[in-house]
Amino acid sequence: MVDTSLATKKFQKEMNAGTASLVLLSVLSRSKKPMYGYQIAKHLEESGPQVPMMKQGTLYPVLRSLEENGLLESLVEPSVSGPPRRYYKITEDGRVALKDWLDIWKQTKKFVDANLKG
Amino acid sequence: MFNTIEEYLDALKSEMKDADPALLQDALADAREHLSTALAEAGESSPKTKESDALRKVIEEYGTPEETASAYNEVERRTSPALKQTIKPRSALGRFFGVYADPYAWGALLYMLIAFVTGIFYFTWAVTGVSLSISLLILVFGFPLALLFLLSVRGLALLEGRLVEALLGVRMPRNPLFSHQDMKWFDRLKALLTDKVTWVMLVYMLLQFVLGTVYFVLIVTVLSFSLSFIVSPFFMAFWDLHGQFIVNNNDLRDILPKWSYPLLVLFGILLWTGFMNLAKGIGQLHGKMAKWMLVQE
Numbered sequence: 001m002v003d004t005s006l007a008t009k010k011f012q013k014e015m016n017a018g019t020a021s022l023v024l025l026s027v028l029s030r031s032k033k034p035m036y037g038y039q040i041a042k043h044l045e046e047s048g049p050q051v052p053m054m055k056q057g058t059l060y061p062v063l064r065s066l067e068e069n070g071l072l073e074s075l076v077e078p079s080v081s082g083p084p085r086r087y088y089k090i091t092e093d094g095r096v097a098l099k100d101w102l103d104i105w106k107q108t109k110k111f112v113d114a115n116l117k118g
Numbered sequence: 119m120f121n122t123i124e125e126y127l128d129a130l131k132s133e134m135k136d137a138d139p140a141l142l143q144d145a146l147a148d149a150r151e152h153l154s155t156a157l158a159e160a161g162e163s164s165p166k167t168k169e170s171d172a173l174r175k176v177i178e179e180y181g182t183p184e185e186t187a188s189a190y191n192e193v194e195r196r197t198s199p200a201l202k203q204t205i206k207p208r209s210a211l212g213r214f215f216g217v218y219a220d221p222y223a224w225g226a227l228l229y230m231l232i233a234f235v236t237g238i239f240y241f242t243w244a245v246t247g248v249s250l251s252i253s254l255l256i257l258v259f260g261f262p263l264a265l266l267f268l269l270s271v272r273g274l275a276l277l278e279g280r281l282v283e284a285l286l287g288v289r290m291p292r293n294p295l296f297s298h299q300d301m302k303w304f305d306r307l308k309a310l311l312t313d314k315v316t317w318v319m320l321v322y323m324l325l326q327f328v329l330g331t332v333y334f335v336l337i338v339t340v341l342s343f344s345l346s347f348i349v350s351p352f353f354m355a356f357w358d359l360h361g362q363f364i365v366n367n368n369d370l371r372d373i374l375p376k377w378s379y380p381l382l383v384l385f386g387i388l389l390w391t392g393f394m395n396l397a398k399g400i401g402q403l404h405g406k407m408a409k410w411m412l413v414q415e
Contacts, residue, residue: 017192058185082158086151
């Protein structure tokens with residue numbers, strides 16, 4: 001018997017890798033004000049069902065990588081208590097990318113659903 | 119488990135000890151920002167909970183140091199190849215002239231020019247700051263002034279890092295280094311003063327003045343030499359046709375035969391191309407130095 005839990009973990013990680021970018025971009029596109037990491041994490045938590053292994057800490061590197069690719073921009077502002085906060089905002093390029101990504105997501109979803117039904 | 123945020127950060131640090139120091143610094147900044155915000159929030163919404171219990175819950179949601187470290191490594195692994203350009207194997211001649219298509223060579227050139235200006239500024243700032251802080255320490259307000267100055271050194275080091283990353287392509291931190299927030303400002307001054315990084319940053323600021331001047335002189339000298347070699351044969355050819363315009367007495371045309379004109383142009387081009395290659399090398403070296411001096415290991 002092979003240990004499938006490791007394979008499952010890897011599968012979940014790979015699934016999360018793409019969806020996290022899509023979800024973060026979408027959340028920021030709907031927000032009127034720039035948001036900081038904790039705010040986004042709270043928003044995701046309140047908006048409903050959770051995905052295993054998508055810990056709040058894993059969102060930050062994704063945010064940074066989205067910024068590196070020019071889809072988000074950020075601003076560091078001091079906070080009243082504690083360390084300064086990095087506020088993220090979607091860029092025009094980000095909005096364009098999000099539109100394409102949503103199409104890809106819809107196609108993928110359709111494709112997967114169709115093939116899972118058999 | 120972890121009793122304080124600092125313990126968590128230490129665990130994250132040791133978990134990421136093989137990672138790029140700049141990436142580690144970003145990861146620590148993110149974790150500190152998130153954990154302290156979440157902890158403060160938890161304290162407000164349910165003040166009766168013990169702080170260590172609240173922290174445990176917050177960390178559970180944030181992820182263990184292992185999970186967090188692997189998330190950063192994963193994303194960096196996926197994105198960095200895009201930052202680096204693909205290097206195709208080329209002939210030596212192709213590599214030599216290929217420097218014109220290399221963004222880092224142009225970046226290094228621009229950096230060397232900018233370093234002249236920033237170098238002067240850093241030097242002035244550092245000398246003014248140090249002497250003002252030290253001499254005013256006998257008065258009470260010398261202390262806050264020293265604190266402000268040392269913090270400004272940190273800020274300038276961060277800015278310099280951004281410049282180095284943008285122009286020289288060396289991964290540098292994207293967040294400032296922050297000391298513990300709960301310290302009194304006097305303790306913070308002490309921590310800044312005893313931190314080796316602050317002093318190394320100051321040395322870098324002084325050094326940048328020398329380097330910036332050398333870079334600037336190099337660029338201006340080589341550029342004017344190359345341009346003279348490239349352009350002067352055209353003038354000489356022009357004067358050969360319209361022999362009347364003799365500008366000065368040491369006319370190069372008396373020494374140089376006509377067949378050497380194309381060679382002069384070629385030499386000028388070679389000289390500048392060679393310098394572009396050199397600039398790229400200088401840029402890489404400078405990037406290494408900046409990383410070594412400005413990033414906390």
